[in-house]
Amino acid sequence: MVSFRHVSFPFFLCLLFLIFLSPSTAGQPFQNCGTTGNYTANSTYESNLSLVLPSLASNTSLSGGFLNATVGQIPNKIYGLAVCRGDTNASVCRSCLSDAIQDAPQLCPYNNGATTFYDDCLLRYSNQRFFSTVDTSQSWIMWDPNNVTDRSQFDKIVDELMSAITDRAVYNSTRMFATGKMMNSTKTPFPEIYGLVQCIQDLSRSQCQQCLQSILEPRPTQLEGRQEGAVLAASCNFRYGTSKFFDGPSTLRLEPPGAGPGSASNYQPT
Ligand SMILES: *[C@@H]1O[C@H](CO)[C@@H](O)[C@H](O)[C@H]1NC(C)=O
Ligand SMILES: *[C@@H]1O[C@H](CO)[C@@H](O)[C@H](O)[C@H]1NC(C)=O
Ligand SMILES: *[C@@H]1O[C@H](CO)[C@@H](O)[C@H](O)[C@H]1NC(C)=O
Ligand SMILES: *[C@@H]1O[C@H](CO)[C@@H](O)[C@H](O)[C@H]1NC(C)=O
Ligand SMILES: *[C@@H]1O[C@H](CO)[C@@H](O)[C@H](O)[C@H]1NC(C)=O
Ligand SMILES: *[C@@H]1O[C@H](CO)[C@@H](O)[C@H](O)[C@H]1NC(C)=O
Ligand SMILES: *[C@@H]1O[C@H](CO)[C@@H](O)[C@H](O)[C@H]1NC(C)=O
Ligand SMILES: *[C@@H]1O[C@H](CO)[C@@H](O)[C@H](O)[C@H]1NC(C)=O
Ligand SMILES: *[C@@H]1O[C@H](CO)[C@@H](O)[C@H](O)[C@H]1NC(C)=O
Secondary structure, three states: OOOEEEEEEOOOOEEEEEEEOOHHHHOOOEEEEOOOOEOOOOOHHHHHHHHHHHHHHHHHHHOOOEEEEEEOOOOOOEEEEEEEOOOOOHHHHHHHHHHHHHHHHHHOOOEOOEEEEOOOEEEEEEOOOOOOOOOOOEEEEEEOOOEOOOHHHHHHHHHHHHHHHHHHHHHOOOOOEEEEEEOOOOOOOOOOEEEEEEEOOOOOHHHHHHHHHHHHOOOOHHHOOEOOEEEEOOOEEEEEEOOOOOOOOOOEEEOOOOOOOOOOOOOEEO
C-alpha cells in the first residue's frame, strides 16, 4: 500500500512529500509542478516545449547523462534540464527520459514548469531560469516502513556512510555522483548497507555540498531507524538501503566504525 502525505515545515519554508518506498512506487514518477503560470493550448510555448523535450531527452543519453538547454525567446523561452542517475547506461537513460517527456506535460498540464522524478532520471523545465541554483524547496521523502531493531546504532552507521559518499561526490567525482557500501556491519543485523548520492551537475561543488547537507542533516524523522530511505530534491538526492539498488560496483567501500585498529572510515575506491 502506498501512503502519501503532504506536510509543510514552516521553519524551513519547505514542502516535503512523503511516500513509502515499495516496489509499487519504485517506477512511478513524482512531480513538482511549476508556480510560474500556465500556457494555453496550441500556444508557441506549447509547440516549443514539444520540440525541445524530445531533443533534450535524446541528447542527454548521448552526452553522458546530463544536459541543460535554453530555447526560444521571452515570453516563450524555455529552460530545460535532464539528468540520469550516475549508474545508468545510455539505454536505461534514454528510456527513462522518454517516459519523462511523455509524463511531465500530463502530470502538470499547461503548467509552464515541471520537475519529474524517476528512479533513473529527472526532467525539469520552466519559463524561468533555474540553472545553478540550489533548490530543495520541494522534496520527496521515501522510506521502507520496516524499522530496524537498534535504531541509533543503525542510523549512526548510515550517517557515516552517507557522509563519506557525500565527500566523494562533492570533492572527487566529475559527475557529482557516488555510491558506497558499508561492509561487515556486525553491529546491525545487516551485513551490508548501500548508499548513493547525486547532485545535478549545473551546481558548483560547494552548492552540491550545501544541497546534500540540507537534505541529509538533520535526518528527516521519517527516516529514523528505517531499513531503506531516500530524499529526492530538484537539485540533489540520496538513497540508502540494506540491499544493493544500484548498478555496477560501489565507488567506496567502508569498514564499519570500530571494525579494527585504524579501520574506521577507512575507505578505498573499488
Ligand atoms: C494554472 O492552471 C491551474 C490548473 O488548471 C490553475 O489551478 C491555476 O490557477 C492556473 N494558474 C494561473 C497563474 O493561471
Ligand atoms: C488546438 O489545435 C487542435 C488541432 O489543430 C484543435 O483540435 C484544438 O481545437 C485547438 N485548441 C485550441 C484551444 O485552440
Ligand atoms: C540536440 O542535438 C542536436 C544535434 O546536435 C542539436 O541540433 C539540438 O539543438 C540539441 N538539442 C538540445 C535540446 O540540446
Ligand atoms: C547550462 O547551465 C550552465 C550553468 O548555469 C550555463 O552556464 C549554461 O549556459 C547552460 N546551458 C544552456 C544551453 O542553457
Ligand atoms: C518556438 O515556436 C515558434 C512557433 O511555433 C517557432 O516559430 C519558433 O521557431 C520556436 N522556437 C524554437 C526555439 O523552437
Ligand atoms: C544497461 O543497463 C541495464 C540495467 O542494468 C541492462 O539490463 C542492460 O543490458 C544494459 N544495456 C547495455 C547496452 O549495456
Ligand atoms: C516503525 O516505527 C514507527 C515509529 O515508531 C511506527 O509508527 C511504525 O508503525 C513502525 N513500523 C513497523 C512496520 O513496525
Ligand atoms: C579521488 O579518486 C581517485 C581515483 O579513484 C583516488 O586515487 C584519490 O585518492 C581520490 N582522492 C581523494 C581526496 O579521495
Ligand atoms: C568482512 O567479512 C569478510 C567475509 O566474511 C571477511 O573476509 C573480512 O575479513 C571481514 N573484514 C573485516 C574487517 O572484518
